[in-house]
Amino acid sequence: SVLGLSVSVGHSGLLSAAWTQHPAGEAFAEFNIKAPEVIDGSWYIRDRAGFENQDLDLLHDLELLSRALAESIESRIAEHGLDWKSVVIVGFGKGAGIALYASLMNLFPRQIGHLIMFSPVVMFPSFLGEKAQALAKEKPPNPGAQPLKIFAVWGNRNRSTPGTYRQLLLQTFRKLPQVHCTPDNVPDMDHAFDVKCMGVLQGLLELVLR
Numbered sequence: 001s002v003l004g005l006s007v008s009v010g011h012s013g014l015l016s017a018a019w020t021q022h023p024a025g026e027a028f029a030e031f032n033i034k035a036p037e038v039i040d041g042s043w044y045i046r047d048r049a050g051f052e053n054q055d056l057d058l059l060h061d062l063e064l065l066s067r068a069l070a071e072s073i074e075s076r077i078a079e080h081g082l083d084w085k086s087v088v089i090v091g092f093g094k095g096a097g098i099a100l101y102a103s104l105m106n107l108f109p110r111q112i113g114h115l116i117m118f119s120p121v122v123m124f125p126s127f128l129g130e131k132a133q134a135l136a137k138e139k140p141p142n143p144g145a146q147p148l149k150i151f152a153v154w155g156n157r158n159r160s161t162p163g164t165y166r167q168l169l170l171q172t173f174r175k176l177p178q179v180h181c182t183p184d185n186v187p188d189m190d191h192a193f194d195v196k197c198m199g200v201l202q203g204l205l206e207l208v209l210r
Contacts, residue, residue, distance in 0.1 A: 017073075022064070025065055027058065028061045031094075033121055039159050044165040044168060045124075045168060046124055046127075062097070063101075066099075066102035066107050069098055069107075073108070084110035088116065089114070092119060096119070096122075097121045097123060100117065104179070105132070105135065116151045117153065119189075121161065125168050125169045125171075129172035136177075141178055151181075151204055153183075153184045154185050154186070155188075155191065157188055157190045158189065158191045159190075
């Protein structure tokens, strides 16, 4: 359970954001990550020219969910007088994709400290990378600013995040100087946040919360 993280988190606070309860989350939640086009990677590699109406609807929902996430965290930060650089976001699957979108689209008032993603389902990495590059040109990072540190944890048995998609996402990250991604693989892990993930998460939290 999440309560088992208390040893690692120490005096840090814990906020759980259930995106599935947001009005914009219905269609996103119903999207089937076991569909053939997801498993073979063809859905992930779609670009702007190949978007269908359903893709555009999902992107709109993703924008709304990402803004809602940013607003939820911002209210807590103001309440407790914290700094954005102290924020560590942990996400799984589609939730990790929402957190990444919010980070790369600069929806947080300031850069967060770390992003830990387990089996992230990121819609159309090439499109996301293009938008992030355009934003960086419009508003370049402050000189000397540290890149956002991202940890991407994959399951070797997770058919919903095929190898072609993982490689595309990592290639996208390499084109973005504002992020630094460290990938990791968990043997025999499927698309589920299980005991193996909990062990990895505890180790990462101990690392980033020092």
